[in-house]
Amino acid sequence: MDPKLLRALNAERAARRAAILVTDIATEGAGRERLVRESDEIAGPLGEALSAAFRSGKSGAVEVDGQNFFLNVHVPAPRLVVIGAVHISQALAPMAKIAGFDVEIIDPRTAFATPERFAGVDLKAEWPQEVLARRPLDAYTGLAAVTHDPKIDDYPLEQALRTGCFYVGALGSRKTHAKRVERLKAAGLTDEQVAAIRAPIGLDIGAASPAEIAVAVLAEAIAALRRRNLGRFRDKAAA
Amino acid sequence: MTDVATEVAALRDPLDTAEDWLAGGRKVAIATVVETWGSAPRPVGSQLVIDEQGNFDGSVSGGCVEGAVISEAGDVIADGKPRMLEFGVADETAWRVGLSCGGRIRVLVERVG
Numbered sequence: 001m002d003p004k005l006l007r008a009l010n011a012e013r014a015a016r017r018a019a020i021l022v023t024d025i026a027t028e029g030a031g032r033e034r035l036v037r038e039s040d041e042i043a044g045p046l047g048e049a050l051s052a053a054f055r056s057g058k059s060g061a062v063e064v065d066g067q068n069f070f071l072n073v074h075v076p077a078p079r080l081v082v083i084g085a086v087h088i089s090q091a092l093a094p095m096a097k098i099a100g101f102d103v104e105i106i107d108p109r110t111a112f113a114t115p116e117r118f119a120g121v122d123l124k125a126e127w128p129q130e131v132l133a134r135r136p137l138d139a140y141t142g143l144a145a146v147t148h149d150p151k152i153d154d155y156p157l158e159q160a161l162r163t164g165c166f167y168v169g170a171l172g173s174r175k176t177h178a179k180r181v182e183r184l185k186a187a188g189l190t191d192e193q194v195a196a197i198r199a200p201i202g203l204d205i206g207a208a209s210p211a212e213i214a215v216a217v218l219a220e221a222i223a224a225l226r227r228r229n230l231g232r233f234r235d236k237a238a239a
Numbered sequence: 240m241t242d243v244a245t246e247v248a249a250l251r252d253p254l255d256t257a258e259d260w261l262a263g264g265r266k267v268a269i270a271t272v273v274e275t276w277g278s279a280p281r282p283v284g285s286q287l288v289i290d291e292q293g294n295f296d297g298s299v300s301g302g303c304v305e306g307a308v309i310s311e312a313g314d315v316i317a318d319g320k321p322r323m324l325e326f327g328v329a330d331e332t333a334w335r336v337g338l339s340c341g342g343r344i345r346v347l348v349e350r351v352g
Binding site for chain 2: 001002003006007009010013023025058059060061070072073077098100
């Protein structure tokens with residue numbers, strides 16, 4: 001592999017853009033390679049195979065016109081945006097980081113969002129409106145809203161549902177959630193969109209402590225990421 | 240929150256490691272799972288990066304065949320020719336390297352540069 005190709009691929013990955021490394025594995029001494037970006041227009045059967053691979057996000061070998069190619073599909077690393085610098089988030093941030101998520105925590109309450117409580121974490125002591133305006137959500141991002149406070153949680157939840165984030169979870173009792181559903185519908189979201197919220201948040205593993213709840217939330221986010229139909233989310237994000 | 244928990248680093252992608260190693264003047268090969276059959280431990284696209292000293296980062300199996308891939312990578316780094324390796328079920332009596340899970344994988348090993 002040409003080192004330039006490796007650097008170009010890593011640059012695409014760092015910019016959160018999908019890319020495919022196409023390797024010729026048919027011919028003896030395999031290794032002819034090219035990098036294809038999602039914006040590249042590739043005609044013919046190989047182009048169709050590439051489009052399908054971008055949609056599925058899955059790597060694999062394809063045969064085109066009697067030639068064998070290996071398509072290594074690199075989709076952006078999943079990101080987890082956590083609304084609320086609470087006790088659960090202190091456990092969730094390092095766990096999610098180990099699991100491969102880029103983690104960002106947003107909480108305008110400066111008493112909660114302190115570097116002491118969140119050493120080494122991308123922490124924004126600002127309103128979600130301000131942070132999301134600078135760095136919008138995308139289909140490769142999941143959102144967990146854990147403040148219980150509608151003033152803080154509602155806006156990012158609405159944005160996450162409109163964007164088609166792969167995971168949208170919200171902390172709160174069933175009663176709290178019922179009120180939240182009413183507010184989000186009043187804001188113009190459809191029943192289908194609102195139904196995508198995972199609430200009460202987290203897989204039902206009987207979690208009791210903040211750290212255990214963090215495990216339940218992370219597991220739910222991973223399940224949403226791995227079982228989703230990537231193409232559906234990508235189309236929604238493009239629309 | 241203990242210091243240990245806050246200091247954990249995310250597992251890096253082997254491709255980032257490969258770029259760092261190259262920039263540091265090391266010779267590097269990349270191994271990629273290109274095909275799997277049955278219950279393979281790592282999915283297609285999984286990668287392992289190896290340097291000429293046998294240092295490595297990433298994985299192409301659950302630790303079952305990495306040793307063999309790393310040893311082949313030494314030859315790939317030396318002569319620059321890519322190799323396609325195939326591993327099947329482990330045969331303990333024959334001391335053959337393989338996958339204890341019963342699957343089969345094909346791994347492409349190529350030099351960078």
